Amino acid sequence: MKIGYLYDLQAYPPKGGNHIHVFELIRGFVDSGHNVAVLGDPTMPDVQNFDGEGDASVSAFVAFCDVIYARVDSRSLESWRHLRKAMEEADSSVPVVWEINSPADENLAFSWLGGRQAGQSESWFRWVRRWFHAARQAPGIRREERFRKKLAQRVDAAVCVSSSMGRYAGNKLGIGQVVVAPNGGPLVSEEEIIRRRKNRENDKFTVFYSGSAIYPWQGLDLLAAAIELAKTEAPDIRFVLAVNQRSDNLPQGDNVVIKEKIPRDEVLNEICRADVCIALHPDWYWTPHGVHGSPTKLWEYMACMTPVVTSNRGQMAELVQHEKNGLLTSDEPADILAQIMKLRDDSGLAMAVGRAGWELVQEKLNWPNVARETLDTFHRSIQRRTGAR
Template structure:
């Protein structure tokens, strides 16, 4: 493999607008940027592309397969007769399968004009084009798996062709030279589908510490600004499993204790309107701010307004997430209160890098937040240690270097 390898990053997930501001979109952009900074050339092949793309977070060329004329025509024909919800769901699955043909052609064209040294794919339901092309070209193929997608689709949405989806999932997983997962729990899932343990690598999510300035939060502590106002913050999508309803109930308890508390909720999602209504009903409208969806470049400044950042995940069986918010909180130097669950318990240590609480324990969540307000020295120590740990172990650049090392090792295994 050449000193500056050509990596094709493939994302066939139509739910991930490459270059946009969804959590998954940010993950794509951050890793691509880190690969570029680690002396690789990267081009992205995607099923959906944001308009416009923020070049700060995705500074690589992008091939928009989903926006091509054949893909648009296929969508029009498929959905023309899909007059019921079930028919639209089936049409969506067929559309995803049909997308493999233009996706494969796009990868082959890129190889012909540019020369591909390795393929890195963000796994998506129904996608198998990259696996087939990588095998044909005999180039390293690394598959990133962020969720048990067949299980999720069946449980939370609808899956018309479950057997086909499961068979394709197994084929793609076993076709990869290496499977990258962000958590130990997902490594177990991948191995249960026939992938050998030696082919699996755990790369937790990360943050870029250079984008965050922890001095703003530390300055407020030194100046004791928290004596008149103390801002509790949350960053992320407003969905049930993130525990945002628990945070609002804990905040009501805190505000009753002291009216200087403020709550800053950064993000959007299906719970936003119900939560705004609930905050008004609780008499907290003047103390709670919902920003709605924001661009990723706005997040550092919003984190700098927070005196404590919270990840109040609900109690969930099989918690496999690697929450990007945790790493952003660490990078920003904001003291953290988080649920003691899954990877959070592995990354954060209670009373060393954060205060942890039992998932769903609302009174305990309120008490942990209040403790950090009453003990600013503790808050400062936890935040500083968390940022040091982030800089040592959880950066996108570190992940990118590990990916490139994998690619080179696979190349040696294939060609000697």
């Protein structure tokens, strides 16, 4: 099969969750014996890249394809000319499948979450400023959603990262064939985990966080409040934060270690060496879709057999069973710290939770499975298209 993957990024080497998603799917497609073409990404190995500099390049990309696969996230499809042209030029026998990661209103996260700090009250003046910031974007978001719904009439199927996005694809966009395939983690063997753990340099009970210090939906402010509480309630706990950039809101103190811009392989080392990994996601109260993402880092944590503490909402609450394969927490700093301390104080629970999380990734939530489910969707879409001719 010849797969044309549109994602409008330069995704290699992977730097974030969106890059990892693209890279791992392409690797899964190629490992399964398929040919992959991309548009405007000379960084990606093992693919045929069309430069996307002109209409002829887009036309050549379309001519290559047996199926067109397009990443849909919070960025505007209305302004993504390559996607529109590719969908217009595709032969009727060529299915179009969307990979749906978020609705357009994800862009309001900066309006409603940016600059807020957990446990700190907000003045009416700042709330009104947020309201106006969001209100200015609302007309463009409504226009974008109308455009998505119109464009989706040509879409054969959607592969969605969460059940929330599955409902969005079917009910909001009107796509008839919807598959929910959460993001995955890497397949890490027990032998590799043991090897990576041998290089641990600090014996203190360690909590690890990986993510952005800027994007407010990564919940770093929630963790920072728990870290502050831990200074008096659990001073023996050490927090290691791996971030791509520094910000004024990064927690500080003797119990905090900041690691900036470390390679992905070193991130996996840190996950394996940690006693607990943490992924917190604040409520998306302004959107009917709620917390709709599939946190890549959560599955990477679990893939390394390290027990996780994560937010009791969205996909985390759907896939994580409390005290079975992870621990769920509210946004309260005392609750976050209490879940961490529970794992600190019960090594048997920590070991059982870590192994159950690893088994979940090994059996289901891994990138090869995501690639297989996506490929199955392509095959079914091609059969429907060619059978209808």
